[in-house]
Amino acid sequence: xxxxxxxxxxxxARKLRRAIPLAAxxxxxxxxxxxxxxxxxxxxxxxxxxxxxxPALMWQMYALGGDNAFLQEARRAQALLGEQLRRFTLLxxxxxxxxxxxxxxxxxxxxxxxxxxxxxxxATLLMGRFNPAGFVRAWNGPDQAGVVIIDxxxxxxxxxxxxxxxxxxxxxxxxxxxxxxxxxxxxxxxGSACHIVELDPNTGARVREPGGQGYGPGSSWSRGQAWALxxxxxxxxxxxxxxxxxxxxxxxxYFIQNIRPDGLTDCxxxxxxxxxxxxxxxxxxxxxxxxxxxxxxxEDDYAAAARRLLDGLIAHCCDPDPDHPGLLTRCxxxxxxxxxxxxxxxxxxxxxxxxxxxxxxGTDPMLWT
Ligand code: GLY
Numbered sequence: 001x002x003x004x005x006x007x008x009x010x011x012x013a014r015k016l017r018r019a020i021p022l023a024a025x026x027x028x029x030x031x032x033x034x035x036x037x038x039x040x041x042x043x044x045x046x047x048x049x050x051x052x053x054x055p056a057l058m059w060q061m062y063a064l065g066g067d068n069a070f071l072q073e074a075r076r077a078q079a080l081l082g083e084q085l086r087r088f089t090l091l092x093x094x095x096x097x098x099x100x101x102x103x104x105x106x107x108x109x110x111x112x113x114x115x116x117x118x119x120x121x122x123a124t125l126l127m128g129r130f131n132p133a134g135f136v137r138a139w140n141g142p143d144q145a146g147v148v149i150i151d152x153x154x155x156x157x158x159x160x161x162x163x164x165x166x167x168x169x170x171x172x173x174x175x176x177x178x179x180x181x182x183x184x185x186x187x188x189x190x191g192s193a194c195h196i197v198e199l200d201p202n203t204g205a206r207v208r209e210p211g212g213q214g215y216g217p218g219s220s221w222s223r224g225q226a227w228a229l230x231x232x233x234x235x236x237x238x239x240x241x242x243x244x245x246x247x248x249x250x251x252x253x254y255f256i257q258n259i260r261p262d263g264l265t266d267c268x269x270x271x272x273x274x275x276x277x278x279x280x281x282x283x284x285x286x287x288x289x290x291x292x293x294x295x296x297x298x299e300d301d302y303a304a305a306a307r308r309l310l311d312g313l314i315a316h317c318c319d320p321d322p323d324h325p326g327l328l329t330r331c332x333x334x335x336x337x338x339x340x341x342x343x344x345x346x347x348x349x350x351x352x353x354x355x356x357x358x359x360x361x362g363t364d365p366m367l368w369t
Contacts, residue, residue: 001362012061028040032345046083057351058071074102093149100122100158100368107119116165149196150228152231179244182231214271233293249297256305264280280313280353284356291356324345331343
């Protein structure tokens with residue numbers, strides 16, 4: 001691995017090792033950071049969809065160096081995630097993000113049986129959200145029975161995982177039906193993706209496309225593009241599907257055209273020129289997807305684009321202060337929601353940045369497949 005990537009990964013490992021006692025003192029699983037302090041989830045405490053990324057960072061570090069302190073901290077956070085699984089009411093389709101990267105990672109790396117059982121519980125919960133009209137329901141609101149969001153392409157790897165674990169094909173079948181619907185209802189001819197689509201919960205017919213976390217209806221929220229890119233790449237790997245691989249390629253080419261000259265990623269590819277609004281999480285997620293897509297297709301252009309993104313992050317947005325637990329600056333949760341964080345450190349950005357670096361290093365345990 002080139003020295004600049006090695007240095008960035010060393011920095012991450014040092015910060016995370018130092019941050020363990022700090023995280024253990026927090027009432028909630030850390031969400032982000034400001035200077036030397038962690039920040040809590042903006043909504044729903046440990047049921048917030050991001051709660052699995054802190055243990056996921058610990059598992060990437062454990063896979064990198066075998067340090068048991070990372071394993072112990074991951075399990076401390078997983079005990080809190082287990083409470084949310086039993087509480088149930090605030091969970092929704094994002095159990096894929098939450099449990100595959102925490103308990104699922106634990107089982108993958110250590111073989112721990114209780115971690116496997118919690119991951120299977122989460123997969124069963126996700127399967128329970130499958131609507132036979134052709135999609136996995138996103139959220140829980142009374143008027144949201146037909147609401148689907150592009151992010152769910154990153155949750156369905158949990159369903160593929162459950163089929164591999166149990167031998168029951170229903171989980172993977174539901175995942176493929178959901179991916180087919182997403183391809184039809186979300187991916188535009190130019191390779192961009194909408195964030196939210198409302199479907200008729202009885203027929204699956206497309207009803208409308210409301211605005212989401214991007215600039216507005218019809219815009220192109222960059223993290224949504226990154227979820228589509230990485231999500232279809234993972235679906236192609238998990239299902240061995242040419243159609244998903246081709247879709248991932250189309251989405252990737254669109255994303256690559258929109259990378260800024262400095263290698264950073266605007267929050268929405270169709271946002272107005274001012275105010276400047278960057279989301280480095282999108283760049284880190286896309287880098288992971290592009291590295292995997294390059295492996296899947298043998299096309300080096302995707303790997304080169306991933307390096308452009310990582311180089312931009314390293315050159316402009318990597319906080320070198322060892323007393324600050326966060327790595328990436330200028331992460332933006334949502335174009336219009338300041339409460340969840342604008343131009344700040346958000347730990348799931350750090351997770352995907354670290355995952356991409358670990359892919360280059362050759363230690364990424366590939367928690368999604
Ligand atoms: N899954 C929600 C987001 O990307 O912010």
